[in-house]
Amino acid sequence: MNEAIRNLEPKRLWNNFADLNAVPRASKKEEEVIDFIKNFGKNLGLETFEDDVRNVIIRKPASPGMENRKGIVLQSHLDMVHQKNNDTEFDFATQGIEMYVEGDWVSANGTTLGADNGLGVATIMAILESNTIDHPAIDALFTIDEETGMTGALGLKGGILQGEILLNLDTEEDDEIGVGCAGGVDVTATKKYSPVLTPSNASSYKLTVKGLQGGHSGMEIQLGLGNANKMMNRILSETNNYCLLSSLLGGSLRNAIPRESNCVVVVESKNDSDFLSSFNKIKNEINNEFHLLESDITVVAEKLDTLPEHVMNSLDQELFIKAVHGAHNGVFRMSPAISDLVETSNNIAKIAVNNDVITIECLTRSSVESSKDNMVNSLRSVFELAGFSINLSGNYPGWAPNMDSPILKVLDALYEKINGEKAHVAACHAGLECGILGTNYPGMDMISFGPTIKGAHSPDERASISSAQKYWEFVIEILKNIPVKA
Structure with missing residues (x-):
């Protein structure tokens, strides 16, 4: 069933998503997925470590010619919401998510899909393993327990991250650029x-x-x-x-x-x-x-x-x-x-x-x-x-919008250039980790975006294939256009 997913474009993204979805990753039960992502980073020969609360950080140096750009933090959370239909026989603790393709959508068989925030994690994995994507120095931050307490973001200490710009990949409409969120x-x-x-x-x-x-x-x-x-x-x-x-x-x-x-x-x-x-x-x-x-x-x-x-x-x-x-x-x-x-x-x-x-x-x-x-x-x-x-x-705190954000100006201009129309710049009523991360990294310039996902947190969760392609192109262009260091 999941083999059809591996043939979707961009293959690098969807193959990593399929690998990730084979690993149980309930909130507060992330031991297997933490080991999975650590092994991924170590097998690439990249600096990989956990912090005190078991967030995983993987560092990748800038690609040739990009050393003078500002360092970035690519951030997504490892855990997913585990929900299933009442009549679905499924053990989240031992089974991988069973996915299928229907038209433009990837869905799961009677359970949550885990596209929230698995597509963000898979995106970061694809960038880390690539030798052809131009990018500045990267801190890949994989947080834990976002869905049931944000304890990963709350526990991340200042001084660990080296990037000046944070790209949070946890927004669920591909025409939206997130600049703020709710606390809870x-x-x-x-x-x-x-x-x-x-x-x-x-x-x-x-x-x-x-x-x-x-x-x-x-x-x-x-x-x-x-x-x-x-x-x-x-x-x-x-x-x-x-x-x-x-x-x-x-x-x-x-x-x-x-x-x-x-x-x-x-x-x-x-x-x-x-x-x-x-x-x-x-x-x-x-x-x-x-x-x-x-x-x-x-x-x-x-x-x-x-x-x-x-x-x-x-x-x-x-x-x-x-x-x-x-x-x-x-x-x-x-x-x-x-x-x-x-x-x-x-x-x-x-x-x-x-x-x-x-x-x-x-x-x-x-x-x-x-x-x-x-x-x-x-x-x-x-x-x-x-x-x-x-x-x-x-x-946990909300994230106050900064309409003068330098990285917002970059994304806003790139989106219009690529798509021929303006992006929807907005705050959302979800609890993104940006507000929490900003408490220990107050000078970091933050933005959130992602592919279109519908029905998150329910067994009706589905991810748009065409949107993932659009989003992937956007990600690649953003990495190329990160501003130079001051």
């Missing part, structure tokens, strides 16, 4: 509750919301796609008078819009018909609201053969439902400074009710620190009123 913080609400015994004269039901698109909780938050956690909460709110919650699991990743949610409820026999009537009412309302956005949505109630031993008490259940109902999800504020840019948002990413504990995990993003704080305080207020404890973690 994880907001986790937890609460212990007192379970009660399940009524004896009752039935249990498994409620399921599935088939949603999901996707990147930053780049696609403005699309209004369905959030399975919010949908399930609406179902529980509508049926609250007739059922008791036993367990719930919704969403799987902090930075992905949740695609599925499952829960088990108990319904006393006297309430069975009212429960089903209320369930069907809210099911139809959700389908009517979202059918244009979520064509594959499925909402079902399946009667189970066994009863759980315990359920949540009615007061905690009501407070839980109201808290999730009141917690903001989606766009919180659009940027007044940059047209069509989401400034602040929140994704209710994961909810778990199990073992007498409720856990609600959110990822709040913003390009403005004060607005991020405002969003966090809004969430804190709702959850604390319902008796939850709040923990903030993984806080």
Whole structure:
């Protein structure tokens, strides 16, 4: 299946991507891919080393005639989001990604593709191994754990990198030049509750919301796609008078819009018909609201053969439902400074009710620190009123745009020269590593760009073949046109 990928142009890029995708590389489980990229650099005879947090740096001297150009840092992250469809049998810990070509797109068979940020990694690999591409001195920086905490970027100390210009290869539209991004913080609400015994004269039901698109909780938050956690909460709110919650699991990743949610409820026999009537009412309302956005949505109630031993008490259940109902999800504020840019948002990413504990995990993003704080305080207020404890973690800064950036002027002019039209210079609502890296390298001139990738962080992730060709040509021209040293 993956052999078709190796025949795509540019072959150097796609072959490295295929090699990379054969290596498991989940966030926080990057041991194999770290060894893979270190061996790659050492086999080329290039200086290769890890820093204190296991980021990998490979150095390549300037090609002949380019020694007087400013040194650059080519940067991408090694980890990928591991998501699969519910009916896909796949072990990310042992299997390589199964890819296929369909028209202009490379996709994966029921899983995330890893083009985010695997195509950036493969690009850097292709440049490092080439003897024909003109380039200045290169520090190739492969960071770890970008997707679940950016701990690689946060842990990179000052003084390690030698380049003056950073080219981040983690943007997902090929006509976009990134000059800024959002910061973020994880907001986790937890609460212990007192379970009660399940009524004896009752039935249990498994409620399921599935088939949603999901996707990147930053780049696609403005699309209004369905959030399975919010949908399930609406179902529980509508049926609250007739059922008791036993367990719930919704969403799987902090930075992905949740695609599925499952829960088990108990319904006393006297309430069975009212429960089903209320369930069907809210099911139809959700389908009517979202059918244009979520064509594959499925909402079902399946009667189970066994009863759980315990359920949540009615007061905690009501407070839980109201808290999730009141917690903001989606766009919180659009940027007044940059047209069509989401400034602040929140994704209710994961909810778990199990073992007498409720856990609600959110990822709040913003390009403005004060607005991020405002969003966090809004969430804190709702959850604390319902008796939850709040923990903030993984806080990372945004990247403020510098419209006078020298490397921006280079890329902007080159893009127009190559493509006959202006690039879209923009900040994005994703969490790029540039803002973090800039804290220890404040003088570094930074820019972000990349090939077109759709559906990142979901099994619908796909990469455009024609865009990869366009992007590769752009990369080669950028390397040739890095400014001379001052």
